[in-house]
Amino acid sequence: MIREYNPKSIEEKWQKIWAEDSVYEASNNSDKEKYYILVEFPYPSADGLHVGHARPYTALDIVARKKRYEGYNVLFPMGWDAFGLPTENFAIKNKIHPKIVTENNVKNFKKQLQSIGFSFDWSREVNTTDPEYFKWTQWLFLKFYEKGLAYKKEMPINWCTSCKIGLANEEVVNGACERCGGEVVQKVKNQWMLKITEYADRLIDDLDDIDFLNSVSTQQKNWIGRSFGMNVNFTIKDKDEKLEIFTTRPDTLFGSTYMVISPEHPIIEKYRTDIKNIEEIEKYRQEASKKSDFERTELVKEKTGVKIDGLQAINPANAKEMPIFVSDYVLMTYGTGAIMAVPGHDERDFEFATKFDLPIIEVVEGGDVTKEAFTNTEDGILVNSEFLNGLNVKEAFDKMADWLEEKALGERKTNYKLRDWVFSRQRYWGEPIPLVNCDTCGWVPVPEDQLPVELPEVENYQPTDNGESPLAEIHDWVNTTCPKCGGHAVRETDTMPNWAGSSWYFLRYIDPKNNEEFASREALDYWMPVDWYNGGMEHTTLHLLYSRFWHKFFYDLDLVPNPEPFNKRTAHGMILGEGNVKMSKSLGNVINPNVIVDEYGADTLRTYEMFIGDFEKSAAWSENGVKGARRFLERVWKLQENVVDGNEYSKGLEISINKTIKKISHDFDNLKFNTGVAALMELLNEFNKQDKISKKDMETYLQLLNPVAPHITEEIWDNLELGGRLYNAQWPSYDESKTVENTIDMPVQINGKVRATVTIARDADKEELKAKALEEENVSKFLDGKQIVKEIFVPGKIYNIVVK
C-alpha cells in the first residue's frame, strides 16, 4: 500500500536536494554543447508574483529540463529588473527608501519562484539596482556617449501645472494629472537622447537572419516604419525661402493643391511679420500643444487647421501657386514637418480639402476622386500630369524623382517612423547618468575607475517643482570637480529609464561576478547568442528593440561576438481572471500562485498552467481546472500500485508509448504544452485500462512527465527504485516504425459528406477501398440511381465520391 500523495513534503524535499546538489548550475567550462534559454526577468513589484509570471517560466523550464536530458549544457538564469516608477511611488507613499522596498520585494519574489520548483541557476542572479550591476550599465552608456550616439536635445515632458512635477505618460489620464486632476501641458526640457535611428536599417534587415515570431518581426518593421520617398523643395512666393517636404509619392506632385505645415514649424516664427493672421495661428498652436501625437493623427476626428494668410507656396513641378495651412495632423517629429497635400489620393488630405473647400485633382486613373480619395493606385496610370501622363505609378515615381534631382529641386530620401530614444528621466530610482558638466570643459564622462556613480541619500524622492530630478536638490552630490581639469563641475541629475538595465542583462548572466569587465570575452564567445528568448508581446517594440539596438552597437565596438543577441523569440499569452477579464486588484480576482502551491502543490500549478490552453494565446483562470490537474497527478501517483517488474512493453501499449514519446518530444519543442499534457493524460487513461504496467513503461512515463511535474515524478522514481536520480536520466527515444497502426479507419464521403467509415490496411489502394466502401449500406444508398462523376482518393486520409 502506498502512502497518500502529499505535494508539500515532496516538493520541499526535492527542492532542497536540487539546491544542495547544484543540479541546475551551468558551467562556463563544459565540453557539452551549450543552450541558453532566457525568460524576461520580472519587475519585482510590491504585489508579489502573479500566476501570469508562472506560465512562461514553467514553459521554458520544461524546455530547459528537456534540453538537459538531451545532453546540453543549459543556461537558464533569473534576475530582477528593479528600477522604476512603481517602486519609487510606493516608497514616496509609504515613506520607505526605494532600496528597502526593492530588497523586500525581491526577497518575496525569490521565495515565491523557488517554491514553484523552476530550474533556474540561482548562482547567477542579477539585480539591475545593485551598484555592481549598474556600474556596467553606466559604463556601457558612456560608450554611446564616446561614439556620439548619446546627445542632448530639447524634448517635451508632461508637466502637471498644479503638482508642478513631470509625469510619466501613464500618469496622464485624458490630458489630466492622475494624482490631482490638474491640467497637464508639454514642457520643454534639455534631455539625453540615444541615436537608435542610426541603426534603423540594420534593425529591419537583420530580422531576416533570426527566428523571431512572425508577428514580432512585422511589428518591429512597422514600428521602425521605413519608407522610401523624396524630400522635395517647394518655394515660398516672393521670398528666397525653400519649404522642404517629405513624400512617398513624388509621382502625384501634379495633384498637389495646397501645403500643410506642423504648428511647430520654424517658418511661422521666421515670417511672423508677413503673416496677417498670426494671432489666430498662435492660438491654434497653443491648442495643439495640449494634444498628444496620438490624438493629433486620429483618422476619425474632424480635421482642424488654419490657413496662413500672407504666405503662398509654389509647386516646383508646374510653378502653380498654392495656399499653406497649419494643421496638427502634421507632426514635426516625422519627415520635415511639412507636407504637400494630394487630396485626390490621400484620405486625410481629401477630408481636409473637402472641409476647407480646396481643389481636388485626379492624377491617377481608377477611382472617383469627386467621392473619395483613390489610394489603391498600384495598377493606376497617370493623368493630368504633363510629362508623366500615361506612365504607371512606379515609372512615374522614377521619372519624377530623376527630374527633380536633375533640377536640384529634391532628392531621394529614406524616412523612418522610428524616433531617437529619450534617455533622461527626472526621477530618483534609476541609474545616475555618469556625466558631469564642467564650467570650462563642458560635458565630461566620469572616469571608469570612479564608476559606479551611486545614488545619494535623499529626504524626498519627489521630482522638484521646476522639473528637475530630486537629485538636483542634493547640492554636495551635485557639486563636484571636473575629472579633466579639476575645476568646478556639476553632476547630471537625470537618471536612466528602466529600459537601460534590461537592455543588456542577458550578457551579465554569462559572467555575473566579473569585477573587471561586464563579462569576459571567453564566456561571451561560449554562451552568446541566446538560443531561445521568450517574453510578452507587449515588449516587442520597446524592450526587445532597445536590446537589439544596444547589442548591435556593442558588436560594432567588438564588445560582443554576434550582431544579434537572440536567435529565437517566442511570446506567451496572458492569464486572465475567471470569465475572461483582466486580473486586477480592483476586481479582486488576482490569483496568488503561492495560494495554489499551498493548497494543491507546485506540480499542480505547473501542470494546470501548461494545460490551460494554447501557450501563445491568453487564457482564463479556472479553479476547477486546477482541481482537474491535481486529480490527474493523483492518478499518476496511484499508478505506482500497478507497476510490476519487467523490461518489456506492457500488453498492447507498444504503439501508444512510441506515439506519445514522439508527440511530447515534438510538442515541448514547439510551445504545444497543452496538447503535450493532454497526450500524457491519454496515455494514463490507457494505462488504467491495463491491470499491470511494466517498470519500463512507468520509467518512460515519469521521464515524459518530469519536465512538467518535476517533484512528483522524482519522488515516484525514488519509490520504485528505478535507479539513481531522475534528474540524471536521459530523454526517452522512440521507434518511428512503431508509432502508427497497420489498419486505419478511412472516412468515405459522398459529395463531401461522410457517409461511412471503413477499416482498412493503411497502405490499401483505391480499388480495394472502393470495393469495401460499396459494401456499406449507407454508401450504396446514396449512389443508387446516381452517376459517379469524379472520385477523389487521398491515401490514408479520405475517399470522396462525387455523384450527380
Next chain:
RNA sequence: GCCGGAGUGGCGGAAUUGGCAGACGCGUUGGACUCAAAAUCCAAUGGUAGCAAUACCGUGUGGGUUCGAGACCCACCUUCGGUACCA
C-alpha cells in the same frame, strides 16, 4: 486612428496546416460505493427530430474559391496587446 493578434459546445480548449469538427480537461446528468456527505470509480454529454439505424443544422457576420473550408480570398463586427516616460 495606426501597427500586430484573437473569435470553435454550458466553460478552457483540440484539429497532423485544405480531408471524419469538438481530442484532453472542467462542468452537468445518471449509476456504483456510503447510514449520509466528500473523495473515488463507471456511463452519457454540440443542437433539432427519431425507439433506433440515421438525417438535417453547426467553428463571430455576409459573400466567394474548392470534390471538400474552422483553416484560403474579399468585406464587415467584436475583442485583446502596443502606440515611444507603466514594465
